Amino acid sequence: MHDTLVINCGSSSLKFALIRLSSQETLLSGLAEKLFEAEPVLTVKSAAGKQVVKLSEQGHAEAMRGILGVLQEQDLLSQVSSVGHRVVHGGEFFKSATRIDAAVVQAIRDCIPLAPLHNPANLLGIEEAMKAFPDLPHVAIFDTAFHQTMPEQAYRYALPDNLYQEHGVRRYGFHGTSHQYVTQQAAKLLGKPLEDTCLVSAHLGNGCSITAVKGGQSVDTSMGMTPLEGLVMGTRSGDLDPNIHLFLSQTLGWTLEQVTNVLNKKSGLLGISGLSNDCRELEEAKNQGHAGATLALEVFCYRLAKYVAAMAVPLGRVDALIFTGGIGENSRFVREKTLSHLGILGFHLDPEKNAGMVGGQSGPITREGGPVALVVGTNEERMIALQTREVLS
Incomplete structure (x- = not known):
């Protein structure tokens, strides 16, 4: 089977879903939250119902171990063939989804000043997932990429030109993955x-x-x-x-x-x-x-x-x-x-x-x-x- 594990890593949470590509069916989804509080917890939803797993340690690494444990338990781990990561900000570097390598990781790091709350957490998710699945391909999907088709008159602010040229001060837009998905579905409807x-x-x-x-x-x-x-x-x-x-x-x-x-x-x-x-x-x-x-x-x-x-x-x-x-x-x-x-x-x-x-x-x-x-x-x-x-x- 070809199943993609989707990772959406926040500063104190880790959301995931296992999607079967042939049927686009969600086999498993869940949320590890309160990762730096006294009782971090992983909630998993599947056809079998809802499962709550108490995590023994704090942090994202433990959350990833918890997800691996659930996949193993449900005999799904061996079916994971790729990992897709949500990344909030890709700046002007990324106009589409991209396979992750060292250069891509560095470019995501370079975008941290544009999304100081989100990109560090997204990078953390990438690092932990790459440790967990070192032999699988990992792909970054950017919230901002869909909006890279905007014309300059739409994305430029009326500010001194050097603020854009030297510091990237412009409009980027977000929720690109959602807007792209629903407009494709709307065209069908x-x-x-x-x-x-x-x-x-x-x-x-x-x-x-x-x-x-x-x-x-x-x-x-x-x-x-x-x-x-x-x-x-x-x-x-x-x-x-x-x-x-x-x-x-x-x-x-x-x-x-x-x-x-x-x-x-x-x-x-x-x-x-x-x-x-x-x-x-x-x-x-x-x-x-x-x-x-x-x-x-x-x-x-x-x-x-x-x-x-x-x-x-x-x-x-x-x-x-x-x-x-x-x-x-x-x-x-x-x-x-x-x-x-x-x-x-x-x-x-x-x-x-x-x-x-x-x-x-x-x-x-x-x-x-x-x-x-x-x-x-x-x-x-x-x-x-x-x-x-x-x-x-």
Whole structure:
């Protein structure tokens, strides 16, 4: 069998999935978390059900040993033929998935200043997996690679040229694997060749981004040099006046790090509502009359709708708007509210279809006679496995 082990390594967690390439079936998936707390744990899901394994030591090496143990236990270890790694930032080095060698590892290391929270963890995952599977091919799949097709007018900031030329200050975009996967699926649902589609893809979770995809290629996106730019997110502010840094520093005496921490971890839905970054909790609170929750959701949907309209500019036309990610796939309210702002583009919601589109369902939620809005379940692990196969073939 040819099965790909997909590794997504975070700073204190390690997410994995074993994908059978012939059927694109997920045989096994799981999450090792709390890796530097008192009781690190590995949770595994398979056809046999859910299994929780207590890890005896802290750290990523122990998590990898735990994953190997589970694969061995389920007689799957010998079937692993390749390993695909999610890497957040590939800068301008990588325009597609790439087989990992010493030069690739160094290039990922060189991108650490662009993603100081993510790339070191991704490298750690690569190192541990290469120790565990020294004889297998390893492939890096970059969140930023899909957006390397953006034209210069879309990715450049209006800053002095040397900041781009010497320091790489530009817009890179993220969630590329998800946007690529759902636009391919949307083309199938529309019954059109991908090369002949103009799609707006909205990936809405705790992190949110929106991408204009023309003929299967990213031509613009909402996230920038870092994942902070663009839409309102769970705890991130999205777009704001850059002088707010100076104002908060002068008014409250905050350091640059303190301001950045607030914008990344205490803003967004959490900041406005004062309650939660979880859309489900906010919708429940809104239904009970909570003013902060109501405003947070209103701002979220309004900003999203503005970005959808903006993405029509590079596309020229909108064949379909795609909702994906945890919020996009499950929040009927967010979809309805967002489309209510988009009458200018001719969207007409079908309330019945919208109500039925939850829990992994994919399909249209609009009436005929205008542009289509679709819900499409994302599967980044499957996309990583498919890209791994593509590189190795």
